[in-house]
Amino acid sequence: MTRPADSLIIFIARILLAILFLWGGAMKLLGYAGFIGYLHSRGVPYVQVAAPVVIAVELLGSLALIFGVRMRAIAFLLAVYAVVTAVLGHDFWNVTNAAQQQEAAVHFWKNVAIAGGFLLLTVTGAGRASIDGMRAPRGGLRG
Template identity: 40%
Template sequence: MITQSQRDVLLLAARMLLASLFIIMGWEKITGFDMAVGYLKSLQVPMPAVATIVAIIAELGGGLAILFGVFTTPVALLLAIYTIVSGVIGHHYWTMPAGFPEYDAHIHFYKNMSIAGGMVALAVAGAGRYALTGRNNA
């Protein structure tokens, strides 16, 4: 059985691990803004520059909120939705011919779904004791 203290440490570790992806990807979109816009343009995303700014806010802002335990429940749910939508837009393996690109997109799509599941679990569990806005962060 996991004690409350162990649970809080594990929730902090979960927040750190989940947040790292979003913080890194958000930062990379800032430092490689034109490349990020070009990628979204290649996916035929409407207004790719605006979409990139939205992605930066979601990833960097949401990632930092999760890391520090600020409004963890709503932010985790929003990031879960964002991650599912990103998977559908960016990793649509079902439209690709068989081969490595399809296989790669297949893996990334299901990684997105798994990350979304982790975010939902975090939303249900709350941030734990080691958070800026308290234990449950509703």
């Protein structure tokens, strides 16, 4: 059981993590052709399948974060997603230009740090300020 202050902090963390993925998913959807081109340039296989899956993960994952739905499972999925996108999209070890390598390294470690935040949500759950929190049984006498 979490204290009200803990739930507020968990709620703020969920919102802050959701902003990044909501924005990213929306920009990918609005610039779909450019996103498809980017995936092709990265050598992603099955781009016509991968692109909608990525957008769905980002948009639906963001909504699940905001509302606190199935938080432990969603947070774990988003942690894995953040690491996979770090490895596939920010492979600084393959970049030869020093400035681009530095930028890719920053984005790689940013994704790894975001995965850490998601792993914390996997452990803590969504807190009381969530749909999960409303579904959770409360202590006390029932009668």
